[in-house]
Amino acid sequence: MADEGTPPAGAETPPSRRGRWWRRFLWLYLILLVISHGVRWSQEAPPLPSGLASLQLPPQKSFEATTEDPEDFIRFAYRDLPAAAEAPPNAPPALLIHGSPGDMGSMEAIAQSLSAERRVLVVDLPGFGDSTRSIPDYSIQAHARYCELLLEGLGIRRAHLVGFSMGGGVVLHMAQRSPDATASVTLLAAIGVQELELLGEYHLNHAVHGLQAAALWASRELVPHFGAWDRAFFGYEYARNFFDTDQRPLREILREYPGPMLILHGEEDMLVPAAAAREHHRLVPQSELVMLDRNHFFPFMEPQLAAEPLASFMARSDAGETLHRDAVSAQLQRLAAEPFDPTSIPPATGFPLFVILISIAAATMVSEDLSCIGAGLLVAAGRISFLSATVACGLGIFIGDMMLYLAGRWVGGAALSRPPLSWMITPTDVRRSARWFDRKGLTVIFLSRFLPGTRLPTYFAAGLFRANFLRFALYFAIAVSVWTPILVGLATLGGEQAQHLLEEAGQLGWLLFLGIIAALLIGTRILLPSLTYRGRRLLLGKLRRLLRWEYWSPWVFYPPVVLWILWLGMRYRSLTLFTCVNPALPAGGFVGESKEQILDLVRAADPERAPHHRLLPLEEELALEAAREFLDQHPLPAVLKPELGERGAGVVVARDWKTVEDVIRRQARGRAESAVEAFSRSNRGTGNDSAKSSQESGQDSLWRSLHNEPRTDSRLILQEYVGGPELGVFWLRDPATGKGQVFAITEKVLPSVTGDGQRNLEDLILADRQLLAMAPYYLADNEYRIEEIPKAGQVVPLTELGTHCRGAVFLNGERFRTPQLESAVEALSQQVEGMDFGRYDLRGESEEALRAGDFRVLELNGVTSEATHIYDPSHSVLDAYKVLFRQWRWAFVIGQYNRRQGLAKPIGFLPLVRMVLTGQPPARID
Numbered sequence: 001m002a003d004e005g006t007p008p009a010g011a012e013t014p015p016s017r018r019g020r021w022w023r024r025f026l027w028l029y030l031i032l033l034v035i036s037h038g039v040r041w042s043q044e045a046p047p048l049p050s051g052l053a054s055l056q057l058p059p060q061k062s063f064e065a066t067t068e069d070p071e072d073f074i075r076f077a078y079r080d081l082p083a084a085a086e087a088p089p090n091a092p093p094a095l096l097i098h099g100s101p102g103d104m105g106s107m108e109a110i111a112q113s114l115s116a117e118r119r120v121l122v123v124d125l126p127g128f129g130d131s132t133r134s135i136p137d138y139s140i141q142a143h144a145r146y147c148e149l150l151l152e153g154l155g156i157r158r159a160h161l162v163g164f165s166m167g168g169g170v171v172l173h174m175a176q177r178s179p180d181a182t183a184s185v186t187l188l189a190a191i192g193v194q195e196l197e198l199l200g201e202y203h204l205n206h207a208v209h210g211l212q213a214a215a216l217w218a219s220r221e222l223v224p225h226f227g228a229w230d231r232a233f234f235g236y237e238y239a240r241n242f243f244d245t246d247q248r249p250l251r252e253i254l255r256e257y258p259g260p261m262l263i264l265h266g267e268e269d270m271l272v273p274a275a276a277a278r279e280h281h282r283l284v285p286q287s288e289l290v291m292l293d294r295n296h297f298f299p300f301m302e303p304q305l306a307a308e309p310l311a312s313f314m315a316r317s318d319a320g321e322t323l324h325r326d327a328v329s330a331q332l333q334r335l336a337a338e339p340f341d342p343t344s345i346p347p348a349t350g351f352p353l354f355v356i357l358i359s360i361a362a363a364t365m366v367s368e369d370l371s372c373i374g375a376g377l378l379v380a381a382g383r384i385s386f387l388s389a390t391v392a393c394g395l396g397i398f399i400g401d402m403m404l405y406l407a408g409r410w411v412g413g414a415a416l417s418r419p420p421l422s423w424m425i426t427p428t429d430v431r432r433s434a435r436w437f438d439r440k441g442l443t444v445i446f447l448s449r450f451l452p453g454t455r456l457p458t459y460f461a462a463g464l465f466r467a468n469f470l471r472f473a474l475y476f477a478i479a480v481s482v483w484t485p486i487l488v489g490l491a492t493l494g495g496e497q498a499q500h501l502l503e504e505a506g507q508l509g510w511l512l513f514l515g516i517i518a519a520l521l522i523g524t525r526i527l528l529p530s531l532t533y534r535g536r537r538l539l540l541g542k543l544r545r546l547l548r549w550e551y552w553s554p555w556v557f558y559p560p561v562v563l564w565i566l567w568l569g570m571r572y573r574s575l576t577l578f579t580c581v582n583p584a585l586p587a588g589g590f591v592g593e594s595k596e597q598i599l600d601l602v603r604a605a606d607p608e609r610a611p612h613h614r615l616l617p618l619e620e621e622l623a624l625e626a627a628r629e630f631l632d633q634h635p636l637p638a639v640l641k642p643e644l645g646e647r648g649a650g651v652v653v654a655r656d657w658k659t660v661e662d663v664i665r666r667q668a669r670g671r672a673e674s675a676v677e678a679f680s681r682s683n684r685g686t687g688n689d690s691a692k693s694s695q696e697s698g699q700d701s702l703w704r705s706l707h708n709e710p711r712t713d714s715r716l717i718l719q720e721y722v723g724g725p726e727l728g729v730f731w732l733r734d735p736a737t738g739k740g741q742v743f744a745i746t747e748k749v750l751p752s753v754t755g756d757g758q759r760n761l762e763d764l765i766l767a768d769r770q771l772l773a774m775a776p777y778y779l780a781d782n783e784y785r786i787e788e789i790p791k792a793g794q795v796v797p798l799t800e801l802g803t804h805c806r807g808a809v810f811l812n813g814e815r816f817r818t819p820q821l822e823s824a825v826e827a828l829s830q831q832v833e834g835m836d837f838g839r840y841d842l843r844g845e846s847e848e849a850l851r852a853g854d855f856r857v858l859e860l861n862g863v864t865s866e867a868t869h870i871y872d873p874s875h876s877v878l879d880a881y882k883v884l885f886r887q888w889r890w891a892f893v894i895g896q897y898n899r900r901q902g903l904a905k906p907i908g909f910l911p912l913v914r915m916v917l918t919g920q921p922p923a924r925i926d
Contacts, residue, residue: 034226039226044238045075048130052077055153059126059135060142063177068883074132076146077106077124080154083114089320090159093119093182094310095147097191099165101238103129107164107458109303114311121159125170127237133230136264138237138242141164144173151181160314162186164299165272166241176253184260184317187280188306189269192254194247195340196276199356200383202248204374207361213239254283255336260322261287264306264314266294275345284331286323288313345382356384361396364412368397372484376491386492394484398477401459405472408463439572504761517728539773542775550810551773557877561884568892576912578888580895580904584834587907589862589894591915596643596717602857605831609857611720615643616664618715621846623664631660637721640664650857653721653800660718667716722843726750729821730867731829732890733836735897740826743887744867745813751778752797755790762786765798770809809869816850824853832860834903836894839865863891 005066048054056073058065081509083091094114096107104111111120124131126139126146129847135142135687147170151159160183163171168190175182198205220229229235231381261284265277274291281289290309292298299306316322325333356378361527375389375858462472530536545551571574579587583600596615614630616623631638640663641651654660728746733739751771753764765771765778778798779786790796797809829835841858867887870880898904908917 029224029399033875035221036224036226037706043704045132046130048075048077050129052079054078054131054525055150057126057149059137060145061137062139062141063145066136074126074131074135076126076150077104077130077132078150079108079111079122081120081122086115087115087117088315088318089370091118091314092160093121093156094160094162094314095151096120096122096162097143097167097170097173098123098125098128098163099146100125100241101128101233101235105129107162108300109312110299110307113303113307114314115313117315121154121156122151123147125167125243130921133237133466136245137248140169140241141173141246142244143170144177145662147174148178157181158183160184160186160317162188162310163190164188164189165296166245169190169245169247172253173249173356174258175257179258182259182670184262184314185257185584186264186310186313187277188264188299188310189266189272190263191247191250191272192276192280193251193283193340195220195251195342195345196273196279197247200345200381201377202246204377206243209239209243215239251283257284258325259286260313260317260324262309263289264292264309265290266292266296266298268294268385269296273348279340279344283336284325285328285336288322289466314865341633341853342381346384346895348383348785353384353388353793357388357392360389360392361399365400368393369487371396372487372683373491376488376493379488379492386488388491390485390488391765393488394480398480399701401476402473404459405463405469408460410463413864420722445853506704519913534762534766537772541772541775548773548873549880550871550873561888564885565888568667568888572892572896574895574899574906575909576906577895577899578863578891579900579906579912581834581837581891583898583904584832585862587863587915588891588904588913589838590864590912594643595641595859599717599719599857601832601835601861602828605833606828609828609855611722611856611858613717615717616716620665623667623716624661627664628717629659631657634720636660637889639717639719639721640701641717641719642667643715643717651801651803664716706910722858724845725850726858727816727842727844727850727855727867728810728839728841729825730839730865730887732838733824733829733894735836735894740829742817742822742825742870743890744883745816746867746869746871747811747813747816747860748795749809749811750799750801750811751807752795753790755792755794755796757789760787760789761796764796771798774807781807810868812869812872812874814869816847818851818853820853821851824855826908828857835860836898837891838862839868 015336054075054077056070057076058068059074083093094111096104096111096114098104098106107122111122114120125143126132126135139457150221151157158181161171161174163169163186165188167186169192171185171187171190172192175185180592194202194205195199198208213236216234216239220236223229225377263281265272265274267274277289277291280656281287292305294302294305301700313322347353360371360375360378363374372393375384375393378384379386379389425507448807459476489893511526530539549557565578566575571576579590580589585598589598596613599613612630614626616626634659637653637655638660639651640654640660652659652663711895726748728748730743731740731744732743733742751774753761753768755764759767762779765775767784771778781799801808825840828840834841839861841849841861842855843858844855867883869875870883895904895906899906
């Protein structure tokens with residue numbers, strides 16, 4: 001059908017164009033990302049700077065080599081500073097190991113100073129500096145093994161080991177593995193025991209480092225940077241160093257270390273607290289503890305402060321003037337053997353406290369309750385005060401939910417279709433909260449704080465309704481000030497028991513940690529909802545959807561079908577042969593076929609069978625004018641649906657002009673305004689009559705369509721409404737005989753409930769055992785009237801569309817199979833040129849009319865349509881697979897015949913993928 005009008009010059013850009021900017025951006029991003037990875041892959045490792053040497057070593061996993069193939073060896077860069085001429089002979093060399101992030105540059109000044117008395121080696125640990133950056137294991141254990149191999153390769157049998165920051169863990173592992181080769185150990189502002197690192201608990205720390213590593217990996221691998229970030233200082237390697245490292249063994253290593261040790265630390269260290277140095281000194285009673293009035297970075301900011309004590313300590317160690325463990329008093333050895341006292345941990349201060357509090361506040365953006373619980377555990381462990389934990393949680397919650405309020409106020413319902421809000425809130429949740437807010441006002445802000453699952457949509461709805469900002473903030477601050485201390489306090493009370501359980505679990509502690517998280521999620525997602533009748537019924541419905549295959553996700557159900565199609569593709573030597581089944585449709589009607597063109601095909605074959613329809617222009621006023629002209633000839637009700645669409649998306653049954661006008665304006669303006677906005681705009685200030693006014697203004701059909709939004713790049717079709725019972729008749733043409741056959745018949749039952757004059761519509765839906773599995777969809781479709789109480793005996797239909805995903809019940813329709821129906825379908829199909837395979841959606845005035853072959857065609861679907869009688873509850877999943885396997889075998893048989901006859905050619909695989917991504921067929925019908 002020809003276009004009904006061309007937008008005038010200067011008219012608004014059609015939504016079909018404006019709606020594709022993000023696709024162009026996505027393609028540009030993907031192209032740049034591929035080029036970026038190609039550039040990075042082609043780049044060679046930079047040459048070794050002058051003055052450095054390197055060894056080629058096998059990559060390590062903990063203390064084991066992962067390969068012995070020299071081609072896979074990594075580069076370990078180091079600088080070898082010979083001893084000065086006047087240095088004492090035979091003095092063991094010193095090995096200096098940097099922290100993370102960092103490289104040998106942080107130790108250069110100290111090395112230069114120490115080389116006056118002995119040979120000094122400084123290294124770039126693998127993953128850092130000029131060593132190979134990509135390695136299988138970045139842990140301190142793997143680094144310890146690399147350093148051992150370096151000393152062996154250089155023929156050094158004994159050395160003084162100096163570890164700065166993270167390097168302290170490396171030298172401790174080296175000392176444990178090779179005590180005879182260790183002249184002494186120096187912990188230079190170094191890590192050690194797990195209890196005094198960051199949050200103090202391995203699993204919590206591991207989770208933090210895992211999130212950090214994931215974020216840095218994404219910034220490096222998912223951002224087109226063409227290699228600019230591959231050698232970033234705070235890069236992925238640094239995060240992996242912490243994530244791969246387990247500090248728990250270091251306590252026992254310190255407790256057993258027998259030789260000389262110097263602990264050189266800053267009182268103002270913000271990263272490794274001074275308490276850690278004192279705990280290390282307790283565990284190693286023969287150690288020398290030197291505390292400086294400096295921060296963590298004094299080794300390279302004021303290297304002389306470290307070089308002088310180091311030189312003196314090493315010289316005395318060489319002379320035998322330093323202590324060994326067996327030389328200290330029995331009292332000190334008893335103190336070293338005592339278990340760690342968690343109460344001895346001083347509260348975090350300075351930068352560690354800042355990091356902890358910021359992390360808690362940020363974590364509330366993901367899960368408020370879990371963040372409060374985690375903060376309570378830190379309070380129980382003595383890491384932070386109760387006041388600090390409560391303030392951090394409260395501030396994070398307040399800021400996050402005020403952002404939700406502002407999103408609802410400034411952006412409106414359109415934000416619900418975009419991440420991150422689309423991941424957390426559904427339009428149904430907001431509509432329910434909108435009704436609640438409309439009845440109770442700002443009181444719901446306080447109440448929702450104590451009802452999990454209602455907070456996010458309620459605050460968003462408050463912004464959408466433009467609640468007074470200052471009053472909203474005041475109510476919310478009061479709610480937060482009551483809720484947060486309660487939850488943090490409860491977690492604090494149980495914190496000691498949780499810590500004890502984690503310690504007792506040992507290596508299985510991570511399983512216990514996951515179990516605790518799972519228990520919390522079960523409590524909030526299952527136990528709390530089960531306290532209400534509505535929650536229990538919805539949980540039961542969810543269980544039924546899990547058990548009944550007809551409600552399974554396509555990602556779960558369709559893999560066997562996809563494998564069958566791939567096997568058929570190999571058998572028939574074309575993976576896309578099925579796109580030849582219907583020469584009249586682009587790609588056989590695989591995706592994005594024009595409904596207007598399909599209706600034209602049916603009308604050309606038999607004008608009496610196809611409902612009258614009109615493709616509306618893109619420009620808003622022209623579309624409204626065309627709709628008025630159409631409705632003058634074909635009165636309401638009418639159907640509005642997108643020309644390109646599937647599974648009932650955006651289909652509206654309009655019973656008044658107001659609904660027609662609203663749908664056209666939404667679509668023509670390309671805004672796809674959500675039902676939340678429509679509800680908010682039409683009901684602000686209407687009080688408790690909002691549901692009634694919504695129904696009277698024709699908003700009921702909008703409510704029903706907008707939890708399944710139409711495509712904004714598709715034009716609208718206005719179609720004559722056809723009532724009566726509906727069938728889905730799957731028909732195919734046998735190429736061997738040229739005759740067709742009705743492959744399957746589906747009876748589409750539109751569900752309803754019967755009122756009793758006492759219960760509202762929501763309670764009636766939840767009480768019906770047959771409707772329970774799809775209850776969330778019926779509740780969403782009928783939000784505008786969910787609290788109405790139908791009269792006794794009143795039948796209330798719950799949906800008007802014969803679409804499974806919109807709540808229709810599909811049954812095996814064999815009881816409708818009659819010679820008259822089959823003959824009528826065959827006669828029509830033989831007249832529809834270029835259609836060999838697909839499903840008719842039919843309606844007749846009555847069941848008797850359908851059996852007599854008296855029907856009209858609502859739609860005709862192509863190759864991806866299904867024989868939907870498989871969704872009859874009496875059919876097993878195996879029955880469904882048998883039918884679908886037969887159906888797709890027929891698709892390939894018919895496709896092969898059409899290809900051999902020259903009637904159609906299969907499209908290429910890449911164009912097919914492009915069709916799936918864009919929703920557009922490769923070409924239009926003329």
